[in-house]
Amino acid sequence: MAIIDEYKNKSVEETIRELETNLETGLTEEEAEKRLKKYGFNEIPEKEEPLWHRVFRRFWGPIPWMIETAAVLSALVKKWEDFVIIVILLLVNAVVDFWQEHKAISALKVLKQKLARKAIVLRNGKWIEIDVKYLVPGDVIKLKIGDIVPADVKLVGEGFILLDQSALTGESLPVTKKKGDVAYANSVVKRGETIAVVVATGLNTYFGRTVQLVAKAEREQRSHFQEMVIKVGNFLIIIALIVVAVMVIVELMRGADKIELLRFALVLTVASIPVALPAVLTVTMAVGALNLARKQVIVSRLAAIEELAGVDVLCSDKTGTLTKNKMTVSQPFTLENFKVETLMLYAALASKEENRDPIEIPIFEWLRKKGLYSRLKECRQLSFVPFDPVRKRTEAEVECNGERLVITKGAPQVIAELSDLSKEERKNYFRKVEEFAENGFRTIAVAFKRPDEKKFHVVGLIPLFDPPREDSREALEKAKELGVEVKMVTGDNIAIARYIAKLLGIGEKIVSARELRGEEESYKEYLILTQVIAKAIMEVEGKSEKEAEEKAQRVVELVKKELKNLPLPKGAVRRHESEIIKLIEEANGFAEVFPEDKYFIVDKLQKAGHIVGMTGDGVNDAPALRKADCGIAVHNATDAARAAADLVLLKPGLKVIVDGFQIARQIFGRMQAYTIYRIAETIRVIGFMGLSIIFFQIYPVTAIMIIILALLNDIPILSVAYDRVRTSPKPVRWDMYEINVMSFYLGTAGVISSFLILFLLLNYWKLPIDVIQTIVFLKLAVKGHGTLYNARIMDHLWKKPWPSPILWAATYSTRVIGTLIGVYGFNLLTPVGWGWALFIWGYALTWPLINDYIKLFVWKMYKEKKFMFAPGHFKLLRKVFSA
Amino acid sequence: MTTPNDPIFKFFYYLGYIYIIGAFLAGSYITYDWFKNRRKGNGDN
Numbered sequence: 015m016a017i018i019d020e021y022k023n024k025s026v027e028e029t030i031r032e033l034e035t036n037l038e039t040g041l042t043e044e045e046a047e048k049r050l051k052k053y054g055f056n057e058i059p060e061k062e063e064p065l066w067h068r069v070f071r072r073f074w075g076p077i078p079w080m081i082e083t084a085a086v087l088s089a090l091v092k093k094w095e096d097f098v099i100i101v102i103l104l105l106v107n108a109v110v111d112f113w114q115e116h117k118a119i120s121a122l123k124v125l126k127q128k129l130a131r132k133a134i135v136l137r138n139g140k141w142i143e144i145d146v147k148y149l150v151p152g153d154v155i156k157l158k159i160g161d162i163v164p165a166d167v168k169l170v171g172e173g174f175i176l177l178d179q180s181a182l183t184g185e186s187l188p189v190t191k192k193k194g195d196v197a198y199a200n201s202v203v204k205r206g207e208t209i210a211v212v213v214a215t216g217l218n219t220y221f222g223r224t225v226q227l228v229a230k231a232e233r234e235q236r237s238h239f240q241e242m243v244i245k246v247g248n249f250l251i252i253i254a255l256i257v258v259a260v261m262v263i264v265e266l267m268r269g270a271d272k273i274e275l276l277r278f279a280l281v282l283t284v285a286s287i288p289v290a291l292p293a294v295l296t297v298t299m300a301v302g303a304l305n306l307a308r309k310q311v312i313v314s315r316l317a318a319i320e321e322l323a324g325v326d327v328l329c330s331d332k333t334g335t336l337t338k339n340k341m342t343v344s345q346p347f348t349l350e351n352f353k354v355e356t357l358m359l360y361a362a363l364a365s366k367e368e369n370r371d372p373i374e375i376p377i378f379e380w381l382r383k384k385g386l387y388s389r390l391k392e393c394r395q396l397s398f399v400p401f402d403p404v405r406k407r408t409e410a411e412v413e414c415n416g417e418r419l420v421i422t423k424g425a426p427q428v429i430a431e432l433s434d435l436s437k438e439e440r441k442n443y444f445r446k447v448e449e450f451a452e453n454g455f456r457t458i459a460v461a462f463k464r465p466d467e468k469k470f471h472v473v474g475l476i477p478l479f480d481p482p483r484e485d486s487r488e489a490l491e492k493a494k495e496l497g498v499e500v501k502m503v504t505g506d507n508i509a510i511a512r513y514i515a516k517l518l519g520i521g522e523k524i525v526s527a528r529e530l531r532g533e534e535e536s537y538k539e540y541l542i543l544t545q546v547i548a549k550a551i552m553e554v555e556g557k558s559e560k561e562a563e564e565k566a567q568r569v570v571e572l573v574k575k576e577l578k579n580l581p582l583p584k585g586a587v588r589r590h591e592s593e594i595i596k597l598i599e600e601a602n603g604f605a606e607v608f609p610e611d612k613y614f615i616v617d618k619l620q621k622a623g624h625i626v627g628m629t630g631d632g633v634n635d636a637p638a639l640r641k642a643d644c645g646i647a648v649h650n651a652t653d654a655a656r657a658a659a660d661l662v663l664l665k666p667g668l669k670v671i672v673d674g675f676q677i678a679r680q681i682f683g684r685m686q687a688y689t690i691y692r693i694a695e696t697i698r699v700i701g702f703m704g705l706s707i708i709f710f711q712i713y714p715v716t717a718i719m720i721i722i723l724a725l726l727n728d729i730p731i732l733s734v735a736y737d738r739v740r741t742s743p744k745p746v747r748w749d750m751y752e753i754n755v756m757s758f759y760l761g762t763a764g765v766i767s768s769f770l771i772l773f774l775l776l777n778y779w780k781l782p783i784d785v786i787q788t789i790v791f792l793k794l795a796v797k798g799h800g801t802l803y804n805a806r807i808m809d810h811l812w813k814k815p816w817p818s819p820i821l822w823a824a825t826y827s828t829r830v831i832g833t834l835i836g837v838y839g840f841n842l843l844t845p846v847g848w849g850w851a852l853f854i855w856g857y858a859l860t861w862p863l864i865n866d867y868i869k870l871f872v873w874k875m876y877k878e879k880k881f882m883f884a885p886g887h888f889k890l891l892r893k894v895f896s897a
Numbered sequence: 898m899t900t901p902n903d904p905i906f907k908f909f910y911y912l913g914y915i916y917i918i919g920a921f922l923a924g925s926y927i928t929y930d931w932f933k934n935r936r937k938g939n940g941d942n
Binding site: 024058224738774778785797816817818819822823826829845847848849853854855856857859860 | 898900901902905906908909910911912913914915916917919920921924927928930931
C-alpha cells in the first residue's frame, strides 16, 4: 500500500499533526534539511550503468571480437608488432567510443538539469521557489493551473481543483478535488488553485511505487535520420561481409595461408564497416543541443533537433513571443481645453498603483517617462472605488492643491453616459473610440467632476496596446530568409491581431478561428434547407407565395439563433477539409484561437505536408504541442506544456526560436557530411581491397597497414561535432537517397584514384610489392580525409565557412603521422623515404580537387533529376535505402 | 630509397611540396580567422 492511501481517510488536521508541519509557516529550513536526509530526494532515481560495465562493454560484441581474434592470431604467428598495434586499435576504439558516450550522457544531464521542475513552497513563513527534488513530507506547497503535482499531497486549501490523473489511473476525464482529498504526484492541475501538504516523495509516491520495479535510464529516442543511417550502415556491413567472404573463398582456392588470410579478412572487415557512425551522430546532436542550450533553447529529446531543422511553418503565439506582454500607452486623445498630461494625471489619480493592475501600470510608467510622476504628490486620494465588471469603471475622490475632485476612469460607453458631452463632442468621442477599436486598442476614458456637480466632464481617451518586441521584426525577416513561414496565433480579437500583424509586416490575412471551424459556413446548408422546408409547409397551409416566403425567412432567423448555441454533432455538414487546409495555408495568422484550435491548425498543416512548429504555454496547449512536429514551450510556460514540448525556451521572443532553427540546421549539416564521408570510405576501402585481391591477385596493403589506417581514421571523428558548416537557407529534410548517390560517386572516385596509382606503381615503375604496399598505404592515409572536406559543404571546398581549426588539426596531424610511418617504416612496413611521400601528397591531394567538381556535378544533376543520379534511376537501391 | 626521374613523378613531387606547405598555411590562417571571429563572438557556428 502506498503511503498516500493511509492519508486518504485522515482529516486535514490529523495529517498536519502527523506530519508535524504548520500551515502558516511551513517547515523550517533546518527541519526540511533533516527530512531530506531521512527520505531522500523527491525523484525517481535512474538506474545508472556502473562505470566498470561501461568500460568493459567496449570489449564485448561482434566488432571487438573481430579485433580480439585478429590480435590472438597475430600472437599465434608471433607477429608481435602487429599484436601491439591491434591491441592499440582495440583500446583507441574503446576510448573513443567511451568518450563519445560520456559526452552525450553529460550533455543530456545538463539538459535535464535545465528542465528541472520548480515548486512554490512555504518555508520559514515565506513562499519560495525550489526545485521539486528538494521537497520533503510536511512541506506546504501551492498548486496552480498547469502545474504537474510534484509529490503525493493532501489538499488543505479552500476551493476546488480539476485534476487530470489519466497518466496514472487511466481515468480519461479530469476529476474534481477539494480540501481533504489527496492528489497523486504527476497528475496535472487543469483548473483552479489551492494549497497542499506533501505526504510522500520520490519512490514512496504512488507513481514512484509503480515505476520502481522497472526503473531504468530512459534510452534516448533515435531520430528518423539516425534510423535511416543505421539502416544504411547495416546494409554496408552486409556488403562488406559478402565481399570479404568471396575474397576468403577465392584466396583459399588459390591456396593462401589460412591464418594470415583470416587475420587479413578480420581487420579488413573492421576497417571497412562504419562502426562509429551511430555514436558520432548522437554526439553531434548532443554537442549541438548544448549549443542550443547556450542560446536558451532546451531540447527535451535529441531527436527533436532533426524536426526543428525541418520546420517550414511556425505557428507562433502573439503575446510574449511577438509582443512584449506588457500594456503600453499609445497616442492619447483629449477633448478641447485639456492637455494630454492632465488626462494621464487624472487617470493615475483614479487608480491605485499598489494594486499592480496591468491596465493601470502603463499609466504610471507613462508619467514616470515624461517626468510627471512627482506631480501626483500634489494630490491626495481621499477615497477609491475599484473596478468591477458591473460598473465598468473606477472612481476616486481626490484633493489637489486644496480643490476636491471626483475622477473616474473606465469603459468609454459607461463614461459617456455619465458625462455632459455635447452632440458634436459625443460624435468625435465615439468616432475616436471606434478608430481605436479598429486597431485593436483597449481604450480607457477619463472624466472628472466637482463634488457638487451631477455630470462628469470627459477629459479624453487613453488607448492601450501590447506593442511588438523590438527584435520581432528582425526575427521574422530572418525566419523568412530561412524559408520558415511564421503564422501568428492569438486568443485576442481579430482587430488586435490585424494591427500587430501590420506593425510586424506579417501579412494582413488574419483568419478567425471561428471561420476555421467553419461554424457559420456550416450553417449555410442547414439554413437553405430550413428555408425550403418552411416555405413548402406554409404553401401547404394555404399561404400565398409571398407570405410563405416571409414566414420562412422568420423561421430561418430563429433556426440560425438556435444553431449558434448548438454544438453540431460529428459528421454534420462542414467545410470540405481541402478548403480548410487552403484557408489555413494561406492565412498569415489566426485570431480568437482557443487551445483546441491550435491542435486543429497543426493537424491540417501536417496533412498539407508541412513540418510544423507550434508554440504554447498553457495546460490546454499540451495536445497541440505533442501533435506538432516540433512543440515549443515558450518562456514561463506551465509544467504541463513543458512536459509535452520538444523544446523549452528559457528566454522570451521569436529570436530564440529562429536561432534554434539555424543551430539545428547546422547540426543536421554536420551529420549529413559525416555520413557521406563514412559511406564513401566504406565503398572506397572495400571496393579497392576486394577488387585488387579477387580480380588482380594482389594485396595492395598489409593487415597491419589496414589497422594503422583505421586508427588514423578514428582521430578526426572526435572533431566532427565541432565543425563549422553552412546553414541551409531552406528547411532541411533527410534525403537518404541523395546521401547515398553522393557517397557512391565519391567512393567510386576514391576506388579509381587508388587503382590508378596501383597501375603506375605496378606496371609503369614496376616497383617491388612491399614498396607498392607502403606507397598505397601512404596514399590511403593522406587522401582519406579529403572526402570529409568534400562532403562538408555543397560548394567548392575552399569556400566559407572554412573548417574549424580542430577538424583541420585532426586531419593534418593524422596525415603527418601516416606520412612519417610510411617514410621511416618503424619496423611495421617497408620505409619509402620522403621522395615518394611528397609524390603521394601531390597525387593524393589533387584528388579532393577533382572530387570537388565531381561532387558539384553530381549534386547539380541530382537536383535537376538527370539520368543516373536522380531518384527512380536506381529502383532497387532506392527500395533498400528508402524503405 | 631511389625515386624515378620522369615527368609524372616530378610533377606530383613538386605539387606535394606545395600541398604540404599550402595545407599548413591554410590551416594556420583558418585558425587565425577562427580566433578573430571568436573574439567577435561567432567563431563557431
